[in-house]
Amino acid sequence: MDRRTDDTLNLARTPEGEACLVGRIANGDKRAFEALYRAYFPRLGRFLQRMTRSTQLIEEIVNDTLLIVWRKAATFNGTSKVSTWVFAIAYRRACNALRALDEPVDSNNEEREGGDSDRPEWQFERLRLAAAVDAALAVLPLAQRTAFQLAFYHDMSYVEIAEIMDCPVNTTKTRLFHARKRLALLLEDQLEGRP
Amino acid sequence: MTDHDQSHHEAQAALPWLANGTLAGAELARVEAHVHDCSTCRADLALLHTVRAAGAEPPPGLDVDRALARLLPQLDEAPPAGRWRGWGAANDRNWLKWVGAAQCCVIVMLAALLLRPMPSVPPPLSDNYRLLGAAPVVQGTVIVAFRPDTPEREVRRIVAASGARVVGGPTATGAWVLGSAETPATVAARLHAEPFVTLAEPLGRP
Numbered sequence: 001m002d003r004r005t006d007d008t009l010n011l012a013r014t015p016e017g018e019a020c021l022v023g024r025i026a027n028g029d030k031r032a033f034e035a036l037y038r039a040y041f042p043r044l045g046r047f048l049q050r051m052t053r054s055t056q057l058i059e060e061i062v063n064d065t066l067l068i069v070w071r072k073a074a075t076f077n078g079t080s081k082v083s084t085w086v087f088a089i090a091y092r093r094a095c096n097a098l099r100a101l102d103e104p105v106d107s108n109n110e111e112r113e114g115g116d117s118d119r120p121e122w123q124f125e126r127l128r129l130a131a132a133v134d135a136a137l138a139v140l141p142l143a144q145r146t147a148f149q150l151a152f153y154h155d156m157s158y159v160e161i162a163e164i165m166d167c168p169v170n171t172t173k174t175r176l177f178h179a180r181k182r183l184a185l186l187l188e189d190q191l192e193g194r195p
Numbered sequence: 196m197t198d199h200d201q202s203h204h205e206a207q208a209a210l211p212w213l214a215n216g217t218l219a220g221a222e223l224a225r226v227e228a229h230v231h232d233c234s235t236c237r238a239d240l241a242l243l244h245t246v247r248a249a250g251a252e253p254p255p256g257l258d259v260d261r262a263l264a265r266l267l268p269q270l271d272e273a274p275p276a277g278r279w280r281g282w283g284a285a286n287d288r289n290w291l292k293w294v295g296a297a298q299c300c301v302i303v304m305l306a307a308l309l310l311r312p313m314p315s316v317p318p319p320l321s322d323n324y325r326l327l328g329a330a331p332v333v334q335g336t337v338i339v340a341f342r343p344d345t346p347e348r349e350v351r352r353i354v355a356a357s358g359a360r361v362v363g364g365p366t367a368t369g370a371w372v373l374g375s376a377e378t379p380a381t382v383a384a385r386l387h388a389e390p391f392v393t394l395a396e397p398l399g400r401p
Contacts, residue, residue, distance in 0.1 A: 026275050033270065034263065041259040055256040063266045073275050129249040148211075152247045157217035173208040180211065184242055 008032055012039035018082035026073035036082075037066050043083075043154065044090050050137055050149050051094050061097055065090040080163060087154070088164040091146065136186035144179035147172055202229040206236050214243040335379035336362060339386050340370040340394035349391055357385040370394060 011017030012035045024032035041062055048058045068089050076085055137145050146165060150156045156164070162172045205222075206229040212218045213226050230236045337359060341350055354361060354373060359382045363372030375382045379397030386395035 028275050030267075030270060037263055037266070038259060041257070041262065045257045058257060059262040059265075063262055063269075067266060067269055067273065070270055071273050071276055075276070129245070133246055133249045151211040151215055152243070155215045155217060158212055176211045177208055180239070180243060180246075183246060184239070187242075187246070 008035045009038070012036055015081050015083070019076075019078055022069070022073050022076045022082055025070060026076070033066075033070055036069065040066065040086055044086070046153055047087065047090060047149060048094055050134075050145055051142065052098060057097060057101070061090065061093050064093050064097075068093075081160065083154075083156070084160045084163050087150065087156075088166070091164055095142075132187060133183075136183050139186065140179055140182060143167075144175045144182075147175040148179045148183075151176060203233060203236065206230055206233065207239070210236065210240055210243060214240060214247060335375070335382075336398045337373045337375070337379045337382045337386065338366075338370050338394065338396050338398055339373055339392060340368070342391050342393055343369075345391040353386065353389045353391060356389075357382050372398070 008021070008031050011021050011032075018036065018039070021032045021036045025036065044062045044065060045058055048061055052058060052061075065086065069086060076082070137148065140148065143165065147161055150161045150164060151158075158169050158172045158176075162169045165172065202225060206213075206226045209218060209222065209226045210230075213223070213230065218226060230240060337357075339354075341353070354371075357373065357375070358377050359373035359375035361371050362374035365371055373382060373386075383395045383397050386392045
């Protein structure tokens with residue numbers, strides 16, 4: 001990988017760099033697009049795995065989302081962060097895809113639990129809890145689950161989440177409040193004895 | 196609702212963002228102060244940290260290279276929409292900033308024109324300068340009176356034939372004031388030759 005490629009990949013590490021990449025994408029720069037793609041693929045993957053268990057569908061939604069970014073890069077005007085813009089596109093694409101497929105939404109915790117028995121105890125405990133969280137999240141309404149994961153796994157502010165989900169800030173706060181109260185109840189047994 | 200209830204309500208609504216580090220400013224200070232003194236909020240925050248740590252696993256089975264390889268051929272089929280289209284957007288800073296700058300320049304230029312000191316004495320008008328509606332330069336005037344039975348058509352003919360035009364009148368005695376680029380004496384002489392004219396006398400300059 002040459003120095004230019006390294007520099008381009010480094011741009012995807014800051015909000016300002018991401019905005020710069022989008023500007024280059026608008027001019028048809030595929031190297032900039034690949035850098036943004038590689039930065040967002042895991043983030044969008046984590047975001048979407050709470051909405052569907054189909055790996056193929058997740059990849060399709062990620063690709064649809066980033067194809068829109070490629071096509072519409074010139075319309076990005078910098079009034080919001082690139083991440084807010086991209087996640088809003090992904091959220092809409094995912095909602096549309098799930099509606100079209102009538103996809104049942106739940107977690108794949110059973111698949112994950114099966115292969116972890118040979119791991120060290122601490123890691124098993126962590127994965128067990130992760131699976132429990134996944135299972136608990138899966139029973140939340142989609143809007144609460146989406147707001148929850150944007151806050152906890154993508155470190156977004158309530159303003160950004162409200163923008164992504166196209167709803168008032170107070171609605172976002174209310175959704176998170178109900179989501180975490182419900183999760184606390186669902187995870188009560190799993191968290192007993194933990195500090 | 197007491198102050199404690201109010202701050203508890205605010206902290207409960209803001210805990211997720213205290214946990215992810217995106218609270219800021221006065222709100223952060225208020226929520227942190229409340230959580231410091233509230234065991235319920237501290238317990239809730241601890242639970243959120245646990246859930247946050249547990250859920251950070253990347254999704255299994257996703258392959259970025261495989262997905263990117265599928266997408267790359269589509270990029271050529273759908274190139275980015277031209278930048279010029281974005282320039283048309285009402286909220287596009289690219290063209291708005293230039294329009295704003297041009298507008299400022301025009302305003303400054305107009306202000307400079309308005310504030311420019313005006314000459315205290317207006318420049319003399321050239322003898323050759325005349326407004327579109329202005330009468331020809333009048334050398335002198337002639338007062339003329341007609342017989343009472345003179346038809347209006349005849350009055351017009353006599354005035355035109357004299358080389359003058361009516362610039363005033365009728366006066367209290369029924370006379371008219373004629374002006375002409377020719378000398379008043381010349382005009383008066385022509386008028387005297389008309390049988391309907393009872394009076395024709397130059398006024399002012401001879």
